[in-house]
Amino acid sequence: MRTIASPVVTLLIATLLAGVAAQQPTAPPPPAPQATPAPAVSHDTVRGAIRAIDVNARTVDITSGVGFAIHVVQLRLPTSLPITDRESGQAESIRLGELRLGDVIRASFGGQAAPFVAYTFERVGRMVTGVDTLP
């Protein structure tokens, strides 16, 4: 494999990795005048396929990823959380026990560690048949 070492190339690579360098503080940051506490709960969304369901624990494992970088997100669904079925184009409420492996779901969630707490949970299709709409 060729290794590029011209000054221009070196500068470009340094720029691309500069994000890394910039994240390494050389000195402690000054205190913010009106510091707000860091949020206790991080928020995220996931769209993927159900790989496991534990109805008793009310947890659902979702496979998702980027390319071949695949990961699992484990969600806990509070009993009060409505599960919406949009697979047929309608918006109907379904029970946790009606979900199946391979269902494509879309969820928002928060928390510090798995299982994360789901805020919204929708079935949008089946992996085998695809989905009606994309986000």
Added chain:
Amino acid sequence: MTRVAVKVILVVLTCAAADCKKPPQPGDPLGGLSAAERARFDSGRVVFESTFTAEVGLGPLFNGSGCAECHEDPVVGAVGDEVERHASIFHPEQPGFSCDLLAPQGGPVFQDSVTPALRAALGIEREALPPGVSTAAARTTPDVFGFGLLDAVSDSTILSYADPDDRNGDGISGRPNRFFDGRIGRFGRKALVPALREFNDGAFQIEIGITNPAVLDEGTVTGRPFPAGTDPAPEPELNERGLVLTDAFVRLLAPPAPLKQSREAKQGREVFNRAGCAACHVPVLRTGDNPIAALSHKDVAAYTDLLLHDMGDGLADICFGLATPNEFRTEPLMGLHLGTQFLHDGRAKTPEEAIDFHGGEATRSRDLFRSLPAADQAALIAFLKTL
């Protein structure tokens, strides 16, 4: 005016009238790029060619220290001699989600190299397969030429070639693979990944151990977290601009120009059609709308339908998404003349051997090829070697 000068003028005029253009060489960009697109292509090549070290984020597990360590022969973006290990567990009794791609264990790609820090911490030379997985599938390094055009083919075009129940009775029943979110896949030997950008972003983490804004998690060692101190570079190890430029380079690489066809090769093209090869290796796909003019509404001589087909028990290895162990995406034949090994695992050393390994839905075409007169067989191979 001398006779020589007249000849030169005639050649120039003839060439101008025929819109003579030098065909792209392997590694060249698509024609018709804007200056800005060309600049991104050139900058992306630099990222693609760069070598990462542990200090800037390589590993702790990796298959290569940069894209071009594998995609390198004869030029950057082409094939390589590296062979990867992919694994999964097939549960045919579990309809709807029968393929476990080992997501909790870090996914289906198992890396063959470790950084010195990880070696010192765990005493390993490569990532082990998870318990219960005894064998891995081999995957060779494909070239990435023309992938931007494949990305620009619409889902509806791909679906137009699907015939999962073989309703036309031709023995060919292609179907699309789908990613976990239901989108139609097209990249990878089993067509799992829907989009080129996602394939590239994921590859940085999976193949080089370089986290980025799309994949911030470094992953695991067969499901276990990396020991403290083995991944000193903070995440992300490559920024968004690095991803964008790399994607631009791969996306804008021109497909390899076919070689000039001899009379024998032209006859071989007819044999290719007669033998039914074109039923799956669809000669030309048309791209759809695309923000990049050089990718929009173009014909790409890819020789694939981007669908899954049953290739028989002889080639079967692992499941991947909806793809069963027997199913593989029709391998694009564009750039075949640059290949040094063939099929997904490189078991075939010649195109003839590759044809011979075809089974399943391709059995009929394979047998037709075997029954052809030697001259027709030679013509077909001559044709393939021009692609």
